[in-house]
Amino acid sequence: MKMITLLTSCLLLLTTYSSMARQATDRATQQMDSLFAAYNTTTPGVAIAVVKDGQTIFQKGYGTANLEYGIPITPSTVFQSASVSKQFTAFAIYLLEKQGKISMEDDIRRYFPELPDYEKPVRIRHLLAHTGGIKDEWAFLTIAGWQEEDVITTDQILRLLARQKELNFTPGTTFGYSNTGYTLLAELIHRVSGLSFSAYTKKYIFEPLGMVNTQFYDDYHKIIKNRAYSYEKANGVYERRELIFSNVGPTSLYTTAEDMTRWAANFTTPKVGDAALIKAFNTISLLDNNKPVIYAISANDTLYHSKGQVSWRYRGLNVYSHGGHVAGYRAWLFRVPEQNFAIVALSNDEHYDILNTGKQIVGFYLKDKLNEAPGNTADAATPLKDTTADYKTNLNELAGEYYSEELDTKYKIAVSNDTLTMHHTRLKDIVLNRKGEYAFSGINTFPFDIAFIKDGKAITAFSISNFGVKNVRFTRIGGGTFKRTASNTSAKK
Structure with a gap:
């Protein structure tokens, strides 16, 4: 009799546990369905x-x-x-x-x-x-004028990498x-x-x-x-x-x-x-x-x-x-x-x-x-710095053509409506925002910084850096004032 009672108790416990587990699973499924309710036959998912x-x-x-x-x-x-x-x-x-x-x-x-x-x-x-x-491949490919939707192979990346002389x-x-x-x-x-x-x-x-x-x-x-x-x-x-x-x-x-x-x-x-x-x-x-x-x-x-x-x-x-x-x-x-x-x-x-x-x-x-969720510890927003400054350099001094041997690519730096722009044959024109006397920033898939290099009285090169490439040098191969119309100039997003 005691054995029957013990077996009955065990079966009841197993049934109860199974029922509780099933209820927990069903509840999680309902939560999942609710979380992704916005996805349907007209959306990806x-x-x-x-x-x-x-x-x-x-x-x-x-x-x-x-x-x-x-x-x-x-x-x-x-x-x-x-x-x-x-x-x-x-x-x-x-x-x-x-x-x-x-x-x-x-x-x-x-x-x-x-x-x-x-x-x-x-x-x-x-x-x-x-x-x-090692320089990041997507970082140097974008600088070299490549885009994500291009055909890109391992062999191409290795050949470009072999040209990178510095880490x-x-x-x-x-x-x-x-x-x-x-x-x-x-x-x-x-x-x-x-x-x-x-x-x-x-x-x-x-x-x-x-x-x-x-x-x-x-x-x-x-x-x-x-x-x-x-x-x-x-x-x-x-x-x-x-x-x-x-x-x-x-x-x-x-x-x-x-x-x-x-x-x-x-x-x-x-x-x-x-x-x-x-x-x-x-x-x-x-x-x-x-x-x-x-x-x-x-x-x-x-x-x-x-x-x-x-x-x-x-x-x-x-x-x-x-x-x-x-x-x-x-x-x-x-x-x-x-x-x-x-x-x-x-x-x-x-x-x-x-x-x-x-x-x-x-x-x-x-x-x-799970422990209790931490409170909001986000830092207060940092006020934007006043970028209006009396820079001595005339933007036209920076205009010209620049070439990188490492990336085997060329950019034309031009002035449009008192704004400096970068032009590449495969990209939309890139607006450069001034950060200093010879320092600028822009976006070419990724944000980047560019610094013009002066040797004596002349600008001879610029170096460019983004998240995965540091100080790639472009040597000036042609000078002159390049101007572009406003209709052809836009920041690449």
Whole structure:
């Protein structure tokens, strides 16, 4: 009788627990549906997946993968994941090291003899941590007159990189985000393994994990089934954003929310790599002085870099995450190792708010694990400085043609309606805003600073810097006063 009573009690507890778990799951699903209610058959959208203890507990698509044909987004819709690609590239490097084929201390010129002989070696571990000082490819491509919708290949990037005679900084001394470093890592795997980077990752990562709809896209001619196109609003109407480059390593991972759950689960129960490899992979990167590599500092936390991931704390949780953004694609992988928890978000909407939406999803599932949200610690707005000054330099003195040997490109500096402009044959004219006697700023995809260099009484050159390129020199090859009409002059956005 006692045994029957005990069994009955156990069954009741199991039934109650199962019912409570089902109710919690249903509540989270309702919250998800409410969060993404704005996505429908007339909008792009997002695919979401949630993993707990190695199991997928939620996956669903919202919105439309292709607005031309009205194809809905599902967990098996394929998206470009942009910089989320980097952790796969880094993991592949760790696998190559485990195979005994490389050392993290190797000088990269061992594999890339075409690169200049820098003053101090750039090592593989420097590329992984963004501490190599290598100029960022998107930064120097835009300065060279390239645009995101151009055909851009790894070979083109490597040829331009070989012309870069100087680094942004001494390797191992600081953090400087460099997509180029991950292009080099992918090409290194190709040169060492004898397989294309796409084939290597397929053989050693995607196939073992069952990621059947995932690939590194190394040929823009290839057809990808179930691919979502990306969109951005212009004047309130969604427009398609083109993306036809085939540069792999820092980007170009095409994957699905469904496949990414298998990648997230691998951190809990490794099928690719082992516990020791994953521990090393998750360890925060170090500078040469053994101080941690700082990715960014916010009002509430310091964010550290760890091989294609960012390590930080969110409301008491130790998390690893990384976002991605290219054309109109948005991607995010968020992991909480101590809770065996992960969120995957893949979107084809330029306006999808990755971070804030992701934090809400964390709240749906880990509400009881979160500390109280911090208050608003944003700094007060800084008043704009008065830029009106009595500059002595006449703008016409700066006008002329300037050439960069490193980028093999030319700009014409002109004066239009008392405003200095930059002209390139492939770009809209760029308005330069004055910051000092010889200092200006502008926007060419990315904000940049430009400083004119005077030798004696004549302007002989200018140097240009943006987020990923420092002090690229353009030598003056022609002088004279260049004027352009106002109708041809606009800031590139």
